[in-house]
Amino acid sequence: MLSQNEQKELVGKGSIDALVEKGLIFSGMKLGLGTGSTAMHAVKRVAELISNGTLKDIKVASTSFQTTIACENFGIPVYSLNSPQLNGELDLAIDGADEVAPSGNVIKGGGAALLNEKIVAYNAKKYVIITDESKVVSGLGTKFPLPVEIIDGARVSVVKKLEALGAKCTIREGVRKCGPVITDNGNQIVDCLWQNDVDPEKMEDELNKIVGVVENGFFTKNKPIVFVAHADGKLESRGL
Ligand code: 5RP
Numbered sequence: 275m276l277s278q279n280e281q282k283e284l285v286g287k288g289s290i291d292a293l294v295e296k297g298l299i300f301s302g303m304k305l306g307l308g309t310g311s312t313a314m315h316a317v318k319r320v321a322e323l324i325s326n327g328t329l330k331d332i333k334v335a336s337t338s339f340q341t342t343i344a345c346e347n348f349g350i351p352v353y354s355l356n357s358p359q360l361n362g363e364l365d366l367a368i369d370g371a372d373e374v375a376p377s378g379n380v381i382k383g384g385g386a387a388l389l390n391e392k393i394v395a396y397n398a399k400k401y402v403i404i405t406d407e408s409k410v411v412s413g414l415g416t417k418f419p420l421p422v423e424i425i426d427g428a429r430v431s432v433v434k435k436l437e438a439l440g441a442k443c444t445i446r447e448g449v450r451k452c453g454p455v456i457t458d459n460g461n462q463i464v465d466c467l468w469q470n471d472v473d474p475e476k477m478e479d480e481l482n483k484i485v486g487v488v489e490n491g492f493f494t495k496n497k498p499i500v501f502v503a504h505a506d507g508k509l510e511s512r513g514l
Pocket residue numbers: 308309310311312313369370371372381382383384385386387388391
């Protein structure tokens with residue numbers, strides 16, 4: 275049986291190989307690369323395919339400092355989404371997730387990178403989620419708390435409004451850093467555990483109407499191809 279880390283490796287590498295075989299990852303393309311331990315396996319595989327000559331002239335948009343640093347270390351060229359090379363759009367983006375529902379709706383932001391991850395995801399023609407089997411759930415947000423990125427000056431008022439919507443809120447604390455986690459964009463994260471099932475499609479819009487909310491971790495607007503690695507070594511694809 276594969277451990278969770280082995281499943282992450284399987285899905286990271288196997289998804290890239292399958293997407294290359296299907297012609298969805300190709301030389302010259304504009305590619306969004308995600309954040310987290312699963313996504314790092316995909317980044318590594320892209321780097322291997324660049325260095326063995328399978329992929330040429332790939333232009334990458336990164337979703338975090340973590341991903342940019344990995345790309346720099348692997349020699350993968352990274353561009354701003356605003357650059358003339360990317361011109362605000364991508365052929366495909368690939369990323370991990372924290373929870374994946376059968377509808378293809380997901381929760382992201384376990385690594386606090388949800389804002390840049392969503393900018394990349396929603397500006398990609400095709401979106402791909404890669405996950406181990408532990409993240410596949412029937413309903414979102416009652417087990418894994420939904421990350422909401424907020425502006426510090428609105429912390430108290432935003433938390434009150436989130437609680438009124440039924441969330442149990444925790445300001446995410448840093449590890450080996452006193453006080454709150456500060457995101458790559460200088461904001462804070464409120465983790466929201468929903469007491470009852472919520473409709474992620476409605477809630478994604480509802481939460482972003484609260485003044486002081488920058489973005490939330492429901493991703494419902496660009497339905498992904500989903501790859502799931504299983505403990506028995508099987509790599510499942512949905513929507514490929
Ligand atoms: C980061 C994310 C990650 O993709 C998500 O937390 C999954 O991480 P991992 O692959 O390490 O389990 O959304 O903000």
